[in-house]
Amino acid sequence: MKIRHRDSDSGKIQLEMTPMIDIVFQLLVFFIMTFKVVAVEGDFNIKMPRMSAGGAPSDQLIPPLRVRLTTPQDPNAPVCGIYFGQRQLASFEDLRNEVAATVGGGGPNADADEYEVELDCDFDLPYRFVIDAITAVSGYRDPSSGQIVPLVRKIKFAPPRQASGG
Amino acid sequence: MRYKKADNELLEADLTPMIDMTFQLIAFFMLIINFTEAEQDQRIQLPKSELARPPEQPFEVALTIQLMKDSKTDQELIIYGGEVMPLANLQRVLAREREYLTRTKRSPADATIIIRADGRAKTGVVQQIIETCQEVGFEQFALRAQQEEAG
Numbered sequence: 001m002k003i004r005h006r007d008s009d010s011g012k013i014q015l016e017m018t019p020m021i022d023i024v025f026q027l028l029v030f031f032i033m034t035f036k037v038v039a040v041e042g043d044f045n046i047k048m049p050r051m052s053a054g055g056a057p058s059d060q061l062i063p064p065l066r067v068r069l070t071t072p073q074d075p076n077a078p079v080c081g082i083y084f085g086q087r088q089l090a091s092f093e094d095l096r097n098e099v100a101a102t103v104g105g106g107g108p109n110a111d112a113d114e115y116e117v118e119l120d121c122d123f124d125l126p127y128r129f130v131i132d133a134i135t136a137v138s139g140y141r142d143p144s145s146g147q148i149v150p151l152v153r154k155i156k157f158a159p160p161r162q163a164s165g166g
Numbered sequence: 167m168r169y170k171k172a173d174n175e176l177l178e179a180d181l182t183p184m185i186d187m188t189f190q191l192i193a194f195f196m197l198i199i200n201f202t203e204a205e206q207d208q209r210i211q212l213p214k215s216e217l218a219r220p221p222e223q224p225f226e227v228a229l230t231i232q233l234m235k236d237s238k239t240d241q242e243l244i245i246y247g248g249e250v251m252p253l254a255n256l257q258r259v260l261a262r263e264r265e266y267l268t269r270t271k272r273s274p275a276d277a278t279i280i281i282r283a284d285g286r287a288k289t290g291v292v293q294q295i296i297e298t299c300q301e302v303g304f305e306q307f308a309l310r311a312q313q314e315e316a317g
């Protein structure tokens with residue numbers, strides 16, 4: 001019986017690369033087109049059952065620290081009206097200092113869960129000021145270590161005020 | 167004048183480095199692609215905060231309510247599950263979610279409502295959203311903000 005020998009010297013076996021490169025480029029184009037730079041987002045957690053929102057007594061021993069935020073005349077103003085108790089403050093930095101002084105500086109002996117902040121906001125107040133206020137009362141970044149020092153973890157809203165238009 | 171004839175051999179470009187790079191790019195994009203676009207509407211300009219940190223562990227049950235400020239009408243609109251709706255419709259949608267949670271033997275109190283509100287929106291509307299959620303039985307909220315680099 002004769003065995004046919006394949007002529008191995010006739011040429012290299014070549015893989016057909018074109019379809020693979022086509023698909024790879026299509027995938028690349030798809031991913032580039034759908035790519036979107038998304039900023040990192042974080043949360044401020046608030047526990048607000050219905051009862052405490054209506055002003056019913058909570059299990060908090062110390063009365064909440066009241067922070068009143070009023071709408072500025074200019075909607076693009078960098079700061080809104082801030083009242084801590086009865087005192088008007090000039091900036092959220094002042095609010096942070098006041099809260100830090102009240103709760104004990106946020107040091108190791110301070111109990112961040114012992115205090116609660118109640119935000120009383122105007123209806124028309126731009127929401128960014130609320131986040132600024134929550135940031136101010138939640139804590140601060142220690143400039144020397146870069147660590148976040150917590151101040152108050154419990155935050156709630158006072159019952160909403162009526163819209164200025166009606 | 168005599169010209170040299172070119173060789174008949176085919177010129178073969180070396181494609182290996184290009185394919186290597188292309189695969190690396192594809193791997194990179196596959197790793198960072200974000201399919202949760204429905205929950206991060208780009209029309210919303212989140213307020214910034216240097217203390218906003220991503221949650222250490224994901225919420226067990228999370229519902230995202232987005233509040234956008236329509237610049238044309240200056241009105242606040244809710245975005246829920248990719249659908250734009252007025253605030254009045256939110257209670258009906260949340261009641262449906264509560265039914266689903268109850269059927270899966272969970273309580274609305276176990277769920278967290280993530281509020282992604284535009285920094286220009288009225289705080290009163292955000293409070294109305296919270297009130298509506300409370301009426302349905304939800305009590306845990308997470309106010310979402312964009313992380314701001316310190317300094």
